[in-house]
Amino acid sequence: MLQKDRIKILVVAPYNGMVNLVRAYALSRQDVRIDVKLGNREEGAGIAKIYEDDYDVFLSRAQTAELITRAVAKKVIDIGIGYDDLLRCIMMAKKTKTKFCLAGHSSLMKPARMLLELLEMDMPAINTEDSQEAARAVERMREEGYETVICDMIPLNYVRDAGMVPILVMNGTDSIRVAVDQAIAYFRDNIDSRKNISLQTQIIAQSGMDYLVLDEKGEEVFTCFRDQTELPGIRRKLRKELTDSLQTKSRSFFIKWKKELYSIRSVLIDEEDSPRVIFCVEKNRIPQIYMKYGIMILNRKDAEKSFRNSFISNTQLARNASGELRNRRDVFSGVMITGEYGSEKDKFAHMIYARGPGTERPLYMINCSLINDKSWRFLLGNYNSPFVDNGNTIYIANLNALSKERSRQLLSVILETRMHQRNHMIFSCVREAGGELPHEALEYTNALGAAVKPIPPLREQKEDIISGANLYIGTLNGKMGKEIVGLTDDAAQRLIDYDWPYNSVQFERVLREAVQMCDEPYISCDLIETAIEKEKVFTSCGSGSILPVRGLIQTEIDITRTLDEINREIVRLVLDMCGGNHTKAADRLGISRTTLWRLEKQRT
Structure with missing residues (x-):
């Protein structure tokens, strides 16, 4: 194939591991251009629509491939699951020594049943073509005593919510190679009949509220945005909300984009067979600078994702607490979370918010370890402070990092303004190993009637x-x-x-x-x-030589070393904590990216 005639393939990967796998494989194929983008299900279909005119064939997996097929006119090839991929997952499930089964899209279950027959293994392989089927199937699995489920992306979160252990079936290199070869064969057979269909969007400029109208497939029908640079990111966020917005006449929620919070109201226009959703968009007014210094805003999806990716989400403690919240969604009292360093108190707080009442409103996280004087004045004296609003969930983390004066001042403000009656309040305190309940925890729980939720140490x-x-x-x-x-x-x-x-x-x-x-x-x-x-x-230094770095790193730093060595160690830990993302790490440390790069260069 001539270089100018090289087929252009876009792989829409539903999970991060496939992105890395495809990138590595693409380096070995000089006869074809292979690009990859991350996007699962509806998000993946939206990505394919955006890049439809730039590629000849699309590759994806299971339900994402099915949705892309509906969204674009180009050829879409389903990356099948190899027997080696399934066998690896079955071996992993056996290693857990628990009762396990399989569940997922039909493209996964068909080869799974054949492999089970070859292995002479008698266990269910359940088709779950959509979220509703997945929810019902997972409930049956839980009732039948299954503890581990080999699955694809469709039932993954339902398995986690049910307290079972999911093992995600991921593709290997061979399955990527087979799909690419199929794409090349199709391209060569159909090079003269390839379609080029462009999607036009109509932008009407007018003053007033920003809004976006989408049809039931997520296609843009109408937009009116004063700042067009914000539109692509907000549109991607709102497409994720489309399914829920199609189920109700109107709803209110919020999204976060580039550290800004946007209040959204959606209205369903249900006209015969072509429903439309109007999204009205308004930017929140908390200044960005305070997001760096101790104030964070999360929505339900962000909080749920944070909790699910943590160790504590798979503990009996979390399962019990989640069950209590499901049974008492109409009742919410203040909560004081206590635990040692590193016990994931923040993740537990995220779970309380995400599975409790009031998730249509934001979670404001106030990290007392990071609050500076300017943030403190904003919280207690600005009309845009989350303390002034009603109906939110406010999480005040690391309460015992405050000075005694500020701790008493905060408690006084909460009581005088009835903040704990107007909002859902969550607090956390660090409890030393073998120590008593911190004084601050006692003072606040007694004054506010909050329930204490101790997180046991991992040991x-x-x-x-x-x-x-x-x-x-x-x-x-x-x-x-x-x-x-x-x-x-x-x-x-x-x-x-x-x-x-x-x-x-x-x-x-x-x-x-x-x-x-x-x-x-x-x-x-x-x-x-x-x-x-x-x-x-x-842990290698003696008593008095360890410095806890609260709020940034839930561990401790040896301060007997030089200042340069301590700085390098903190940079390493924060970068690890932020997954190597320099922008996030610089924000957490309160320094510029240039300074972070300089410190990182010193450490290497």
Whole structure:
């Protein structure tokens, strides 16, 4: 094939692991141009529509491929699941020593049934073509005592919500190669009949409210945005809300884009067979600068995602708390969360918000470890402060990081303005290992009648360690493009035996390091030992030589070293915490990206 006639393929990957896999494979194919973008289901279909005129063939998987087929006129090829991919997941499920089954789109279940027949394994492989089928199927699995589910993206979150362990089926290199070869064959056979269909959007300029109208497929019918630079990002966000907005005549919610909060009201215009949704958009007025210094805003989806990606989401503590919230959605009293450093108090707070009442309104997170004088004055004295509004959820984290004066001042403001009666209040305090309930926690719970929710240290949650490890390894497989089945028995026992002085945050860090180093199907005990050995940077010094860095890093820093060494260590930890994202890390540290780059360069 001549260079100028090279087929242009866009792979729409429904998960991060496939992005990494496709990029690596694309380097080996000089005869074809292969690009990849991340997008699952409706989002993936929207991406395909945007780039329809730029590519000859689209590749995706399961329901995302099905939705793209409906959205574009170009050829769409479903990246099938290989038997090796399924077999790896079955081996991983067996390693959990729990009762397991399979569930997912028909394109996954068909080869799964054939493999089960070849292996002479008698277990259900359940078709879930959409979210409703997935919800019903997962409920039946839970009732029948299944603890682990091999699945694709459709039932994934329902499995997690039900307290079961999901194992996501991910494609291997061979399945990508087969799909690319199919695309090339199609291109060569149909080069003269390829279609070029362009989608035109009508922009009408007028003053007043910003708004966007979408049809039931997510196609743009009408827009009126004063700042056109905001439109693409907000449009992508609103397409994710389209399914919910098509179910009700009107609803109010909010989205976050580029650290700005937008209040949204959607109205359904249901005309015969062509429903439309009008989205009215208004920007929130909290200045961006305060988002850097202790004030964050989350919506329900962000909070739920934050919780689901944490170790604590797979513990009995979280399952019990989630059940209580489902049974008492009409009742909400203040909550005081306590726990040691690294015990994921923030993630627990995100779960309380995401599964409690008031999720149509934002979660304001006030991190007392990061509040500066300017932020403090804004919170207590500005008419745009979240303390002035009603009906929100306000999470005041690391309460005992405040000075005594500010702690008493805050409590006085809450009581005098009846903030705890006008809003849903959540607090958190750090509780030292073996220590009593902090004074601040006692003072606030007594004054406000808040319920105390202690999070036990990881060393007291031994029964959750292995299931949590398997779930987190699956998450890391997706992020790093790995294909690790699980832990060897001695590696699993080492995780159980270790004391975990810095709790879940340290647990996740050790597993992340072990997965990064692992080149075999199973993580060995030696790799776990190596990862734990690296943790001695936090525990090797004597009494009085450890500095807790609250709010930024839920661990401790050795202050017996030079200032340059301490700075380099903090930069490394914050970059790790932000997944290598320099912009986020600089924001968390309160420094410019230039300064961060300089410090990172020093450390290398």
